[in-house]
Amino acid sequence: MISKNKIKLLRSLRLKKYREQNKKTILEGTRLIDEAINASAQIDSVFATKEILHANQSLAEKIQSHHIPLDMINQYDLNGISDTQHSQGIIAVVKTSSFTIADLPNGLTDHIIILDNISDPGNLGTIFRTCAWYGIKSIVIASGTVDPFNFKSMRAGMGAHFYFNHIIIDNNQSIIDFLDADKFNMYCADLKGKDISKVNVNQKWAIILGSEAHGISSSFQNYDKITIKRSEKIESLNVSVACGIILEQLKK
Amino acid sequence: MISKNKIKLLRSLRLKKYREQNKKTILEGTRLIDEAINASAQIDSVFATKEILHANQSLAEKIQSHHIPLDMINQYDLNGISDTQHSQGIIAVVKTSSFTIADLPNGLTDHIIILDNISDPGNLGTIFRTCAWYGIKSIVIASGTVDPFNFKSMRAGMGAHFYFNHIIIDNNQSIIDFLDADKFNMYCADLKGKDISKVNVNQKWAIILGSEAHGISSSFQNYDKITIKRSEKIESLNVSVACGIILEQLKK
Known part of the structure; x- marks a missing residue:
């Protein structure tokens, strides 16, 4: 299960300042995470509820076959991280890269x-x-x-x-x-x-x-x-x- | 000032059923109402706060010169009609027309x-x-x-x-x-x-x-x-x- 400190860090990524500091952002939802894996995005880890993994087994297998760390999270903690009203039950932490x-x-x-x-x-x-x-x-x-x-x-x-x-x-x-x-x-x-x-x-x-x-x-x-x-x-x-x-x- | 019954009617237009019954809908915001007048939309009436009319005098004049009935409304009543969180201070009731x-x-x-x-x-x-x-x-x-x-x-x-x-x-x-x-x-x-x-x-x-x-x-x-x-x-x-x-x- 995800730690309180980790939740705090992920939640901070809502702010541009912390996204820049950590060079990370958050992807929400099964479709976006699936697309990101297909496009070889650098995914640090995925956090998901049991329910969503159960309902999306092919995505769960894809996460595993790509050796992406996967941790459980409950809906309450997820809602605290997400900026949508109804979080979809799965998020991924992904590296951002930008240039001048x-x-x-x-x-x-x-x-x-x-x-x-x-x-x-x-x-x-x-x-x-x-x-x-x-x-x-x-x-x-x-x-x-x-x-x-x-x-x-x-x-x-x-x-x-x-x-x-x-x-x-x-x-x-x-x-x-x-x-x-x-x-x-x-x-x-x-x-x-x-x-x-x-x-x-x-x-x-x-x-x-x-x-x-x-x-x-x-x-x-x-x-x-x-x-x-x-x-x-x-x-x-x-x-x-x-x-x-x-x-x-x-x-x- | 707008009546309680009129507010209730306008508020009902949030629902498709009442839009169809009344053949009317609501336009929100200065830019949209300005565009609608330019495009010769059939506008029943405009409801606006004093403040927005003061800040948008050319629109206020355009409403007048097109002989569109204009009534005052306060921000509280407007928020009850609008489906946006921050209503812009002006709405228009406009006729809809659809065909088979x-x-x-x-x-x-x-x-x-x-x-x-x-x-x-x-x-x-x-x-x-x-x-x-x-x-x-x-x-x-x-x-x-x-x-x-x-x-x-x-x-x-x-x-x-x-x-x-x-x-x-x-x-x-x-x-x-x-x-x-x-x-x-x-x-x-x-x-x-x-x-x-x-x-x-x-x-x-x-x-x-x-x-x-x-x-x-x-x-x-x-x-x-x-x-x-x-x-x-x-x-x-x-x-x-x-x-x-x-x-x-x-x-x-």
Whole structure:
């Protein structure tokens, strides 16, 4: 059975400060943990109730066959760790790894997505899933964007986090300095700009996705703007939907 | 000031049964109400706190210039109506209009999106925004899909509801019978199928979007399947992201 101290440590991971200190976060639920194992995430340990293991025997066997330490926990203690109202009965402690932009090796990647002021963890997670779907390997968390390792971002990402080579967290100026020097062609996704279905984007690109409410932040305003043509005067497309449409177009 | 009976009526609109009886629902927040007015939604009345009207004078003027009845409400009463934890201080009562598939006039539309088992109101709202962006005029709510007029669906739709000519709510068999007879080419969006970037879709089409967790329901399984090619073995794309990618492709 899990110790009081361990519960306290796991509970502290709700806060960004402690996630950074420990380089760990928490995954909740059978589906997410299953995805994480499939994607070779570095899982420290799993804590589960008897009931959930009984109801999910193939996951229980997978945890065992991957030699992941497994400990029992009761529903009460689990609820104290989880940030959902109804915890699913299983959590995993997983190593997080993030980089600064200077860590990105030259020539490793030609395609980068930059998240500028994306404050909603649900949107962030959905963007991560979309980027993973299209094989993006480097994703950049710019100023004002929610922590990609908070529990809700992890849940919404549904395992996508583990498909990236580099999750980069840095400030806007460092990002700009590095990518300019490295000859990336930077484009802002915006309500006005060149129609993405007609634009010729250079081979080596970084796309900046901004906040739905406030658009691209001033740091990035000087770059070329691309847009998704609309039929109606509707306010905005969801940022993760825009991300998918842009990546499908750029695939060609 | 709003009466106790009126509060009771508005509060009842949280439940689908009363929304259907009254053919009304509630919009919450300045941005959504502003979008609804812009889209010529049929707004019965607005209830707001003094504070929010003071802080949003251009919206207050817009409500007045559109001759929409406006009544004061206090924050306590508002919290009793709203289903959010922190109500924004303003709600609007708006007429809903829905149709059955048999109401769809022949030849009116060539492009239909069918939502099959979309249970999350956030996803539904984001799909509505995406469809409105691409000028889709008829959207079909098939069995198992969340009520498009619940408060959360309305919030997530951000006004998109008011851009459609027909929001159709019907059962799967009626939908199939009608669209087959009307010579629509039906396609299911699925994990396996013909690559959407390469497929030639007939001019008159209906796309069926299914549940992320359970896929397309058995009623629709016999139709051709289209898919979005992926780079990684990641479980699934968010259904609203898939909707955007498909509509961008079909635009051509």
